[in-house]
Amino acid sequence: MSNDPAPLDLERPSAGRVYDYLLGGTNNYAIDREFAEQQIALTPWVRTFAIANRAFLGRAVRYAIENGVRQFVDLGSGLPTQGNVHEVADRIAPGEAKVVYVDNEPIAHAHSRILLEDTADPERHFAFCGDFFGGKTLWTEILEQTGLDRDKPICLLTVALLHFMPPESNPEATLAYFREQLPSGSLLVLSHASIDEEDARSKAAAGDITDNYAKKATHQAHLRTRDQISTFFGELDMVDPGLVWLSQWRPDEAVKGNPAASGALGGVARKA
Template identity: 60%
Template sequence: MTDKPSLDLDRPSSGRIYDYWLGGTNNYAIDREFAEKQLALAPEIADAVRENRAFLRRAVRFAVAQGVRQFVDLGSGLPTQGNVHEIADEQAPGKARVVYVDNEPVAHAHARILLEDTADPDRHRALAGDFFDGPELWERIVAEGIDPAEPICLLTVALLHLMPAEEEPGRPMAFYREQLPPGSLLVLSHACLETDDDRARDNFGRIGDNYSRQTSVNGSGGIRGRAEIAEFFGGLELVDPGLVWLPEWRPDTPHHGDVTKSRAVAGVARKNG
């Protein structure tokens, strides 16, 4: 593979902004400037993205412990600390298979380059694709070596809150749930602003508008309530502790502080027979 990441410095990249908040190095001045302006509106964002990444790591470890060896990461973003394939390979060396999917060219190119350096690059793949591609995307995922008859861990982490209601993200989610065989897991996290703080609500609304105007994200996104977020799981069975604030989902160590400051909820659900 010889692809090089497209810099696309005409506007900030959502993937590079997230990478910056995580302390990564795959970002540029235009991304850092945008990221710092959003932090001025909501300083808790930096902690929230780190909590989200920590949830991802815990969820992948949980999936491996449940016997799942296949992972599909929709909206994977830029490769950064604690990638899905790295966590899965630590827990089940030589057995996991991961397909990363993102519609942002720079994220896809970075992922391909990252996977070139793995010990067994044929087990882990990166696709340029869009969440809304549905059947076409799933066909390509299967072609990359995901066995539709064996349990799959489908990850939609910090993805759906980028999609406003008018785009109807519940429709493709229902399709992907239907494709999962019994024993599969759906891992999901989503921004959730359950607060009476009008200033916080206004600031997060401004952040959504900023993303819509200045980045690669189309639409101002959707900060949904917990009941709306739960609908994305459909009829799948949420595992304990259910749909909770990010720090509350099976933490490695006790969390001290206001869990609502993570500004996102997360859960893992199992598809039974």
């Protein structure tokens, strides 16, 4: 479906494959593993982030299902791993949810198609090749080729995606377009790397990590402040508890330790 994937690059670490490794997955290469371990050596929160982010995704999908949403678009879905959107949704509402996975990284797209062929319903679950900045073209193709109902609520997921979008690419404008297309009652789920501004040690380590991504990886990483991340939600209404550290968003059990240790903020917002 849609455009061809980006060319396969095995000379540099891939953000998606590094994330897969941090989660304990096997869809990665030596170059990804070596790069990931280098970042972990700088600060352990790199792996903490990956785990906390995946758990946040699961809770957000569960919230959407429990609130009647049955359509999901996962932008920048990455490599399949435990707790995929369709798996979480189908555990709560078997046979009801439509899920569209969108990624332009060739390995992520290929593995998503294989996963869905083996474990999913081809009438409800789709692996779509497309780029976030496709904007109107991407959204039109998703609706036309997957049969999503543009008049019913959609849960749009941009989880661990936007911190790979440089400021000069103006991701705010592209996301604003997607928000405008969402029907009433839709949800935007978003997580983004960030750090406690008062934690000098974490700020220094984060600077080293973003430099490493810029020099060595296929994607550059960009930290944003809480206020900057908040702008991605536009005029949507934030769901309680708002934009918080990942472990603080509707946790299944009491939060232990320092919530900022996840190195990322997450939130869910609803369109009136």
